[in-house]
Amino acid sequence: GGANAHLVIEDYQDPQITGRPELTGEAIIILTAMDADRLRVSAERLRHHLENNPNLNLFSIAWTLQIGRKEMPERLAFRASTLSEVIHHLAEFESSTISEHIVRGRAEENVNVKTASLASLLEDWVHGAKVDWQELYAGVLPHRVNLPGYPFKGERYWVSEEIRYGGLLAKSPKADLLYAHPVWKDAAAIASSVLNTEGMIFWLGAQPDRTNGVLLASDEVDMGKACCDIFSQLFLQIKAVMDTKPETPVLVQVAVPSDQPQLAGVSGLLRSAVLEYRNLFAQVVVLEGAEGPALLNARLQENAHHHLDAEVRYHDGIRQCKSLEEISLDEVSAPWKDNGVYLLAGGAGGIGIAMAKEIAAKSENAIVVLTGRSELDGVRAAHLAEIEALGAKAVYAQLDVADQTGVKNLVSAVVQDYGRLDGVLHIAGILRDSLVANKSRADFKAVLAPKILGAVNLSSATRGMELDIFALFSSGSGLYGNVGQADYAAANAFLDNFAGTQARKMVSVNWPLWDAGGMSIEAHSRQALIETTGLAPLSISNGFDAFYRVLASGFSQVMVANGDLEKLRKTLIDPFNQTSPALPITLKSKKNIEQIVLETVADLLKVAPGEIEPLCELAEYGVDSIFITRLSNELSKRYDLNLRPSDFLVCNTINSI
Numbered sequence: 001g002g003a004n005a006h007l008v009i010e011d012y013q014d015p016q017i018t019g020r021p022e023l024t025g026e027a028i029i030i031l032t033a034m035d036a037d038r039l040r041v042s043a044e045r046l047r048h049h050l051e052n053n054p055n056l057n058l059f060s061i062a063w064t065l066q067i068g069r070k071e072m073p074e075r076l077a078f079r080a081s082t083l084s085e086v087i088h089h090l091a092e093f094e095s096s097t098i099s100e101h102i103v104r105g106r107a108e109e110n111v112n113v114k115t116a117s118l119a120s121l122l123e124d125w126v127h128g129a130k131v132d133w134q135e136l137y138a139g140v141l142p143h144r145v146n147l148p149g150y151p152f153k154g155e156r157y158w159v160s161e162e163i164r165y166g167g168l169l170a171k172s173p174k175a176d177l178l179y180a181h182p183v184w185k186d187a188a189a190i191a192s193s194v195l196n197t198e199g200m201i202f203w204l205g206a207q208p209d210r211t212n213g214v215l216l217a218s219d220e221v222d223m224g225k226a227c228c229d230i231f232s233q234l235f236l237q238i239k240a241v242m243d244t245k246p247e248t249p250v251l252v253q254v255a256v257p258s259d260q261p262q263l264a265g266v267s268g269l270l271r272s273a274v275l276e277y278r279n280l281f282a283q284v285v286v287l288e289g290a291e292g293p294a295l296l297n298a299r300l301q302e303n304a305h306h307h308l309d310a311e312v313r314y315h316d317g318i319r320q321c322k323s324l325e326e327i328s329l330d331e332v333s334a335p336w337k338d339n340g341v342y343l344l345a346g347g348a349g350g351i352g353i354a355m356a357k358e359i360a361a362k363s364e365n366a367i368v369v370l371t372g373r374s375e376l377d378g379v380r381a382a383h384l385a386e387i388e389a390l391g392a393k394a395v396y397a398q399l400d401v402a403d404q405t406g407v408k409n410l411v412s413a414v415v416q417d418y419g420r421l422d423g424v425l426h427i428a429g430i431l432r433d434s435l436v437a438n439k440s441r442a443d444f445k446a447v448l449a450p451k452i453l454g455a456v457n458l459s460s461a462t463r464g465m466e467l468d469i470f471a472l473f474s475s476g477s478g479l480y481g482n483v484g485q486a487d488y489a490a491a492n493a494f495l496d497n498f499a500g501t502q503a504r505k506m507v508s509v510n511w512p513l514w515d516a517g518g519m520s521i522e523a524h525s526r527q528a529l530i531e532t533t534g535l536a537p538l539s540i541s542n543g544f545d546a547f548y549r550v551l552a553s554g555f556s557q558v559m560v561a562n563g564d565l566e567k568l569r570k571t572l573i574d575p576f577n578q579t580s581p582a583l584p585i586t587l588k589s590k591k592n593i594e595q596i597v598l599e600t601v602a603d604l605l606k607v608a609p610g611e612i613e614p615l616c617e618l619a620e621y622g623v624d625s626i627f628i629t630r631l632s633n634e635l636s637k638r639y640d641l642n643l644r645p646s647d648f649l650v651c652n653t654i655n656s657i
Contacts, residue, residue, distance in 0.1 A: 224456030268489030271481025346428025348372030360392030401454030423469030451491030534567025
């Protein structure tokens with residue numbers, strides 16, 4: 001909601017500028033348009049306007065056209081000393097009369113050109129030169145005047161019935177649940193030609209003597225803070241590599257000692273960076289710890305021959321690669337106890353509120369403690385009332401789970417007040433999405449903190465307690481990475497590794513998007529997600545059912561996905577056995593490729609190919625990130641390519657693509 005007020009003080013009066021020298025001589029008149037037809041219409045409209053307004057100042061007209069209009073590819077320029085000359089030259093152009101006074105051209109590219117005369121300035125500008133028009137007026141700038149705007153074509157574009165009426169006319173795809181968990185499979189190194197690439201090696205936590213590479217370590221004693229520090233250091237190293245925009249492939253190998261397996265969570269960062277930059281390859285190698293320098297260097301070298309293996313470990317001297325294995329989980333009943341006490345860290349969001357209501361509905365007299373960083377407001381108070389109406393006691397505590405002392409004090413207070421604690425759900429998380437190249441270290445660490453520090457703090461504060469449930473709400477990004485979410489993916493990958501290394505019962509769940517989540521996406525983005533990956537948002541009821549199955553499974557990490565099973569298997573299981581497809585089509589020339597891209601873009605935009613200018617930025621046609629995803633998928637599908645949406649981030653015209 002909102003209210004607007006408008007107060008009209010006085011109608012606008014065109015100021016009469018006095019006391020300035022009059023401009024004399026020739027003025028430069030320019031026109032610009034997206035295509036030749038619109039340029040001709042612009043000339044016609046301007047001529048009619050000038051004929052109906054004979055008192056307009058010549059130089060004011062020129063100045064307005066020079067600095068008050070966006071420069072487009074099709075261009076026209078000429079010199080004139082009087083208003084009648086302007087009208088005459090415009091009429092000549094409209095009638096296609098050849099005139100030595102009119103300079104006509106098309107801007108093929110923008111270059112800075114310094115010109116010495118009016119004649120060369122016009123010629124250079126119509127072919128794309130940048131001109132500082134202000135320099136032509138020696139400090140005496142004309143007054144801007146009202147002139148006709150751009151003559152849009154006025155074409156009608158009908159929205160399809162399916163789009164107009166949303167999903168009412170379309171059948172919703174059948175959504176099924178897929179469960180999988182990571183397994184390590186033996187994968188002997190096979191001698192092959194190494195990737196022709198520059199190599200970089202980083203050792204996390206500790207670096208053995210006489211080994212190659214750079215050590216990234218931390219002075220922090222707390223494990224969570226040390227991980228955040230080391231992850232951030234690696235982030236800066238990866239960012240520095242991407243900032244150089246290397247033209248040849250770069251392989252980044254990250255060596256992790258076996259006694260600090262939680263550091264392998266950097267895989268989320270690396271997988272995201274690889275998605276964002278095609279010339280980057282990266283892998284995490286978890287070593288046994290007893291190897292000598294020669295063997296360590298040899299193991300890193302042999303993995304350079306297998307640069308697509310993103311996560312590798314050595315176990316009893318055997319090389320293993322991480323893969324995903326589909327599993328079947330039986331239906332079980334809700335695990336909530338009557339009179340049970342449950343702490344939902346970050347539980348004030350959509351998923352947390354829904355989970356609290358589920359606990360209240362499936363148990364008698366449960367106590368649910370929800371935490372959030374913000375103060376209790378009317379909305380949260382209303383949620384608490386709804387939970388209590390279902391029969392539970394609902395308590396809200398303002399808390400930043402990254403605060404170790406605050407978490408410890410809250411857990412102690414809960415046990416003291418209610419005599420027990422039966423379960424902990426770590427749901428907290430924030431997003432600050434941007435590409436690695438654009439992301440700041442402060443934002444990176446801010447996203448890590450609630451996930452990583454929250455998990456460590458909650459585990460430490462409940463040490464020694466016999467909890468029925470300790471669940472970490474991770475994300476699919478922890479397994480696969482995600483464009484723009486290197487920090488979020490790294491934080492979730494930490495949760496996955498952390499749960500697998502704890503002596504206590506703990507599970508990390510790699511969730512898909514929830515319908516009730518606070519990190520939702522728009523309807524058209526959801527549709528694109530379903531079409532391209534098979535993934536559909538997880539309904540509340542299916543989410544609860546999946547959660548109960550996962551808790552009963554005994555696994556320390558389970559991925560849950562919802563949607564088209566056939567597509568999900570191809571999208572989520574197969575990527576752990578990546579191959580690089582060959583280019584099956586013959587692209588004989590750049591012109592041939594440009595035509596393919598042009599026709600594909602035109603088809604997706606539902607316009608004629610001739611309406612699209614190869615040198616014009618696609619954003620001018622309303623292209624957004626969802627369209628780029630569709631374009632990437634369409635080109636890949638039609639021509640069996642291996643394109644990614646991130647490939648188009650720096651290619652924003654047909655020509656550059």
